[in-house]
Amino acid sequence: MTDNRTVEIVSIGDELLLGQTIDTNSAFLGRVLGAAGFQVRSRRTVGDDWEGIKNAVDEALSRADIVICTGGLGPTSDDLTRGAVAELFGAPIDIDETLLAALQERYRQRGLPMPRLNITQAEVPRGAKVLPNRYGSAPGLVLERNGRLAILLPGVPNELEHITRDEVLPMLLGRVVSAGATQAPPVYLRLLRTTGLGESAIAERVEHVLPMLPPLTLAFLPSRAGTDLRLTSWGVLSQEQAEQKLDAATALLREAVGDHLYAIGDRDLAEVVGEELRKRGLHIALAESCTGGLLAKRFTDFPGSSDFFLGGVVAYDDAVKRAVLGVGEETLTRHGAVSEEVALEMAEGARIHMNADVGIGITGIAGPGGGTPDKPVGTVCLAVVLGDRAEVRRTLQIGDRDDIRERSAQGALFILLRMLQSE
16 A cells, blocks of 8 residues: 555536536645645546446545545435445444434524435444534545545535545544655645737747756646646655745746736736736726626726726617717717727726726627628727826637637736836
8 A cells, every 4th residue: 555645536416527517626625635745646527326436436446545525415316425435335324413413403593494304414324434514514424445545525615625624634644644654745836827828829938948847847728818827846846945946937937928927826817907006006997898897897806996996887889888988979980889999989988987097998799790891700999098198909809709708808907917017
């Protein structure tokens, strides 16, 4: 057997296979276990199928020291994990009276009768260790076979995260110590966020840096917002060594990418721009058409945005552009609603109307219909007014309706960030 550090994750639920729910639990487990020095070697998803669950857990236990199962511990007929794994271990299921009393008290405090089905959440395979769940009704469970663990966790993300931090990690680290093994260096990550260039263009810019990165690895993570660069130290360097190497690699990548790099760490460009506005004591107003208020949402997703964000107008109809933002009838007639001229008047109208220092105007064709040969779907005009300076850009965004809208909002933010940084 190894030194108790190899892990496989089995995610359970038809909703995961059908794409109705995104498996954020496995991503969370990978991050926190890797940071603690454990090696997550495999992730597998199975549906709500008794034999499928048994087989997946059995196979994982043949390879890994620790198997973590997520989901399938609820009270309904499709929650099969507890029973399937108990059968695999040959463990009869008993009612845990302490758990049952706690469940009943939970419902009593809420002034509700406990449904009969919830009794199943007090069922415990004989010999299993119970992991308290202070945020939900399904406890975690731990079963052991030949020194290897099967850990069953609820699928509700908030519950899983708290049980993992409060119960699972201390237990696993304790096993490593009791086995006399030296804890491996953790996995260290650093995320560099870029925008304004596609994945291949970013790759070309950093190509000469790649030979200088090992033992770090570099991954390219493209999205609507841009291309993230993820540096990883895979548990071979101490914390001090990893930080030195990550700092050096970050400096090389920053020089290669230039001002397309806007953040270190998982930060939204709207947050970065908001901080720049706050530092300068500036206030912003928005005029959005095709983005439908998306940019306003991104600003207000962050606490404290009232320090710099005054408000926005979703001017979808031309009548609103005229009456609220003061866009000229002649401008609309001569150039059309999707034009640099209208975007600029929208930005200026929002700035003046709300007495702001900065105005942004966005107008475009998000599709799938409405395009013309001169202005195909994806044509979006962006305008930013900062004091007596203005920048206007006509862009052609690719993708579906959501892609076009999100890329347009990102593009407007990037224009503003460059203007602020050039002051």
